[in-house]
Amino acid sequence: MKRQKGNRRKSDWKAAYLLMAPALILILVIAVYPVLQSMYFSLFDYKLNDPTQSKTTTHYSIDLQRYLNDMPFLMGDIQNDLPKVTGKDHDVFNKVSNQLTAIDNKIKKETGSRYTKVNTILNNFKTPSDELSQVRISKSTAVALQQTANQVEKELAPYQDSKVLTNAKKDYGLATGLGDALIKPNFIGLQHYKTYLQDPRMWAALLHTVTFTIISVFIEFVLGLAIALLINKAFFGRGLIRATVLVPWAVPTAISAMMWRYLYDGQSGIIAKFFQKIGIIHDMGTLLTTTNGAMSSVILADVWKTTPYMALLLLAGLQVIPESLYEAAAIDGANKWKQFVRITLPLLKTSILVALLFRTLDAFRVFDLIYVLTGGGPANSTETISIYAYKVMFSQTDFGGGSALSVIVFFCVAIISIIFVKLLGSELLPEGSKN
Structure with missing residues (x-):
């Protein structure tokens, strides 16, 4: 008898849970999910007015559209002016050229065919989609890009008002914007709270x-x-x-x-x-x-x-x-x-x-x-x-x-x-x- 009563209670509980399941699922979807979503967003420095923080991310990425709008022109100007200078200026520009070439080769290797696709689209005066142009990269490559951007900006700073470079001000501006192509992870944990x-x-x-x-x-x-x-x-x-x-x-x-x-x-x-x-x-x-x-x-x-x-x-x-x-x-x-x-x-x-x-x-x-x-x-x-x-x-x-x-x-x-x-x-x- 006790076993039968126990089995009846278990079956009653199961039936009760089955009847409540649709309501519980509805509560979970309507009430709990928005709260969990807000909790998730609160863990990120998520700002729509900043292209580098316009979505939640826990890894480093590069915006190839912004990168390729700057890097080829900066490298081209430096390499074109390199044979025209001598002495200390030649050493500086040669160093900058080697740094830019090294980081560009590293990014080409890591982004693969998407580098070529985005470059082709930009050369045809079109705009690539964010899904295509934003590519995930390793932390080491991201750090190397940021360091290169900082070093190149520092090296070109003394020349921005000189006539040594053909396009001095433009090149310095390109150098200062080079690091903006890097999309850093915006996970900040409980910092907002x-x-x-x-x-x-x-x-x-x-x-x-x-x-x-x-x-x-x-x-x-x-x-x-x-x-x-x-x-x-x-x-x-x-x-x-x-x-x-x-x-x-x-x-x-x-x-x-x-x-x-x-x-x-x-x-x-x-x-x-x-x-x-x-x-x-x-x-x-x-x-x-x-x-x-x-x-x-x-x-x-x-x-x-x-x-x-x-x-x-x-x-x-x-x-x-x-x-x-x-x-x-x-x-x-x-x-x-x-x-x-x-x-x-x-x-x-x-x-x-x-x-x-x-x-x-x-x-x-x-x-x-x-x-x-x-x-x-x-x-x-x-x-x-x-x-x-x-x-x-x-x-x-x-x-x-x-x-x-x-x-x-x-x-x-x-x-x-x-x-x-x-x-x-x-x-x-x-x-x-x-x-």
Whole structure:
């Protein structure tokens, strides 16, 4: 019997895992893969505005297109001028010619037929593809190329303004650009994290994010709970009120941000004018042009936008609480406040967890509202960690640094989730499963 029960349990577990497999694969693809990809990019000095760092690489390569645009002309000029000079100058140019010939032969041997193909394409005034022109080379060849480029540049430096060389300035320019054909590995490990964890701007952005999250979520929770309690009661027109309350949440965030930007306008904004009238601000332009004004404006816009969402989540929790509990409490003499404290809040704890968790995560990852409303200004006073990551990744085209900031955001969100589950999530488990 015990064996049969054990076999049944094993078969049940297998069936459960098979049923969960599609969901787990979907989570892995949609949720985990982008995080792993960001973690991978963060380990590289990956910058799209630099051709030598426009992709992730752990090995040395040479861009034959750039190399062959410089080397043949530099070698040709030196070798053509070599018979025309004597003495010390002849020795210098002869040395340079031998160095260039040696490294060119080494690169020809290592790159093989692709050297000839790229050279032929360039001679026909066409542009080779990156797949053809960028060739992997050994570290020793890469070091030799860099050393040769440095030595040739040093040797030709005294001649750039002289008439000893026919094309002195051009040749010196070719020599200085020779090393640019070398594509070095851009793997830097955890350097991005070290840099940003010591970056005052990153910590300031994180502080702005935490400030925005705590204040906005707290206000939204208080107002959302009050609205949920109100619309949970039976009264005439309740359905219309519920639908009306959800209108701000239904408006796309970018559109609501643009709407609030007009409302906050320092010349014609209605909200700005109203706040000035009642004495909250001294000048209409204060809202979007000062540090405290901008942060307060962003928080107010977010509260207007997402309080209905908080109310909706809490309303769902209120509707599963049996009315019989309130009737029994009323018979026992409990007033409304005691009913709220002893019945509503304890039984609403799970819904509060879900509402606070969702809103906190959303608020911590806020981007579109602040980006449209203030752009992170003035003077980065409303710049959140997500906006900072966006600026680094897309404005500066630093995908490595931006990915590192994105990973930092991910870990912050993970920590927030763990804290919420630890503090309130135990209520979701049966008593016997807590041990």
